[in-house]
Amino acid sequence: MPVLGIIASSKLKAPTTPVAGYTVWLDASDTGTITSSGGDVSQWSDKSVNGRNFTQSSATAKPKTGTRTLNGKNVIDFDGTNDFLSCPSSTTLFNYLHNPTGATLFIVGIVDDNAASKTILNNEGASSANRGIRYFIKNTEQDFVGVRRGVNGTDAAEIENNITLTGGSGFYITNKFDSNNATAANRLKISLNGAAFVGTNIQTDSATTGNATFNLHMGIGADSLFAPWDGAFGEFLFYSGILSAQDIADNQSYLKNKWGL
DSSP: OHHHHHHHHHHHSOOSSOOSOOSEEEETTOGGGEEEETTEEEEEOOOSTTOOOEEOOOGGGOOEEEEEEETTEEEEEEESSSOOEEOTTOTTTOGGGTSTTOEEEEEEEEEOOOSSOEEEEEOSOSSTTOEEEEEEEOGGGEEEEEEEESSTTOEEEEEEEEEEOOTTOEEEEEEEEOTTOSSGGGSEEEEETTOOOBOOOOOOOOOOOSOOSSOOEESSOTTSOSOOOEEEEEEEEEEESOOOHHHHHHHHHHHHHHHTO
């Protein structure tokens, strides 16, 4: 009987690494992946085999490392004024975020300011002919996720006001981007801190397959349309395609336990 108890306990232990198959893995707790000088971050290196690093060359726009933690682990802090990172020459690399392939995305962070919309990720800009995603937290720290299709300024998928973050507190978000789902209401789904997925898509147009308009930006709109992120990021996991329910649950368990959420 004790042996069975040990086996059962080991099966319940939270994963210590993410599910395989990620196309990007950014992990601020692994400080060896962060290139900085005086705490100013010039590169956050991708831990996947793809080497999709996020960089910043402008001294005034570099976020900080070594100044904040979440559950005792390092996070990268963005000042809410002009800090951001971007993946160079990436307009062709993140098409699964907005085209019919679909994607699953995990984000760990802290939001500090709830007075204005704050950008998480963006590669689509404002023009009606632009293509890509826009992902930000709206006033009162509610979500807005849109998938711009490059036709007349319309979205293939868009959800908003489904989760509410708490200022100054850590969070992990899980997103499912399924922008050509035959059931339009299921094209975007979002989960906060492992809760049930929510979100009803309010657009019905078909997704497109072309390249994103801009490189993928973290913390600011690709054409500076949306306000910069005010807070910190700890981890990003990108997957092409929709993960199984079990894989999503395993990653959520991994992030929850790692970051104390």
